[in-house]
Amino acid sequence: MTPFDYSGKQALVIGGSTGIGNAIAQMFRQCGASSHVTGTRTHASDYSPSDLSNMEGLSYSQLDLSHPDALSQWDHGFEALDALVICHALSLFNGEEFEADVFRNVVEINLNSVFDCAQRFKPMLAPTKGSIVIVSSLAAYRTIPMQPAYTASKSALLGLVRALSMAYVKEGVRVNGLAPGLVETKMGKAGHPDFSELVKKTVRRIPARRTADPSEMAGPALFLCSPLASYIIGQTLVVDGGMSLTS
Numbered sequence: 111m112t113p114f115d116y117s118g119k120q121a122l123v124i125g126g127s128t129g130i131g132n133a134i135a136q137m138f139r140q141c142g143a144s145s146h147v148t149g150t151r152t153h154a155s156d157y158s159p160s161d162l163s164n165m166e167g168l169s170y171s172q173l174d175l176s177h178p179d180a181l182s183q184w185d186h187g188f189e190a191l192d193a194l195v196i197c198h199a200l201s202l203f204n205g206e207e208f209e210a211d212v213f214r215n216v217v218e219i220n221l222n223s224v225f226d227c228a229q230r231f232k233p234m235l236a237p238t239k240g241s242i243v244i245v246s247s248l249a250a251y252r253t254i255p256m257q258p259a260y261t262a263s264k265s266a267l268l269g270l271v272r273a274l275s276m277a278y279v280k281e282g283v284r285v286n287g288l289a290p291g292l293v294e295t296k297m298g299k300a301g302h303p304d305f306s307e308l309v310k311k312t313v314r315r316i317p318a319r320r321t322a323d324p325s326e327m328a329g330p331a332l333f334l335c336s337p338l339a340s341y342i343i344g345q346t347l348v349v350d351g352g353m354s355l356t357s
C-alpha cells in the first residue's frame with residue numbers, strides 16, 4: 111500500500127462542492143477513496159464547471175451552515191470516516207463585514223461552524239485513527255483590511271487547529287490546517303467586479319508569479335491526512351507560492 115492509496119477509505123469534504131474543496135475531494139477519489147462533498151445548493155446537478163465544480167464520482171449532500179440546526183439535523187449516515195476536510199467559508203467584500211450583524215454571521219460560519227463540524231465528526235474519525243484538515247487562509251498571516259471578519263475568523267482557525275489537535279490526538283485523531291494563497295475560485299470572483307485586475311496586481315507580489323490551481327491545494331491536504339504526515343500535529347501549512355515571504 112502506498113501512502114496516497116486511499117482505497118476503501120471514506121473522505122468527507124465540507125464545502126467540497128466547488129473550488130479548492132472540490133479539487134481535494136476529487137483527488138481523494140482519484141486515490142481510491144469514497145469521497146463525499148457538501149455545498150449550499152439543493153442538488154449536485156446545480157453546480158457546473160464554471161463554478162470550478164466536478165461532481166463526477168462524488169456523493170453530495172446539501173448543508174448550509176448558516177442555518178443553526180443544519181449540522182445537527184443532517185442525517186449523513188457515516189459510521190466511520192478516515193479524512194475530514196473542513197473547507198467552507200464566507201467572504202464578503204466592499205466593507206460589508208464592518209456591519210455588526212454581518213461580522214457575526216461570517217464568524218459564525220467561518221469559525222463556530224468549523225468547530226461544530228470537528229466535534230460532530232470526531233467520534234467517526236476516532237475508530238479509524240483518521241485526520242482532520244481545517245482550511246484557513248493566508249489572511250491569517252496577512253491582513254485584509256476591508257474584511258475584518260474573514261481575517262479574524264481565519265486567524266482564529268490557527269488557534270483552533272492547535273487546541274483541537276492536542277485534545278483529539280488522545281483519541282488518535284490528527285488535526286492540521288492548510289492556509290492557501292490566491293486561488294481563482296468563485297469566492298473571489300463573486301465579490302470583485304474587477305477580480306481579474308486584482309489578480310494581475312497581486313500576482314506581481316507572488317514569487318511564483320501566478321495564482322494556484324485548486325489541485326495544488328489538494329496534494330498538501332492529502333499529504334496531511336496520509337501516513338507520511340503521521341508526526342505532524344497542530345500545524346497549519348502555508349501553500350502560497352511564496353507570497354508570505356514578500357513584504
Ligand SMILES: NC(=O)c1ccc[n+]([C@@H]2O[C@H](COP(=O)([O-])OP(=O)(O)OC[C@H]3O[C@@H](n4cnc5c(N)ncnc54)[C@H](OP(=O)(O)O)[C@@H]3O)[C@@H](O)[C@H]2O)c1
Pocket residue numbers: 124125126127128129130131148149150151161162173174175176197198199200201219245246247248249289290291292293294295296297298
Ligand atoms: N480562493 C482563495 O484564494 C482562497 C485563499 C485562501 C483561503 N481560501 C479558503 O479556501 C476555502 C474554499 O474556498 P474557495 O476559494 O474554494 O471558494 P468556493 O469555490 O466558493 O468554495 C466555498 C465552499 O464553501 C461552501 N459554503 C459557502 N457558504 C456556506 C455555508 N453557509 N454553509 C456551508 N457551506 C458553505 C460553498 O458552497 P456553495 O458552492 O454551495 O456556495 C463551497 O463549497 C475557504 O475556506 C476559503 O476561505 C481560499
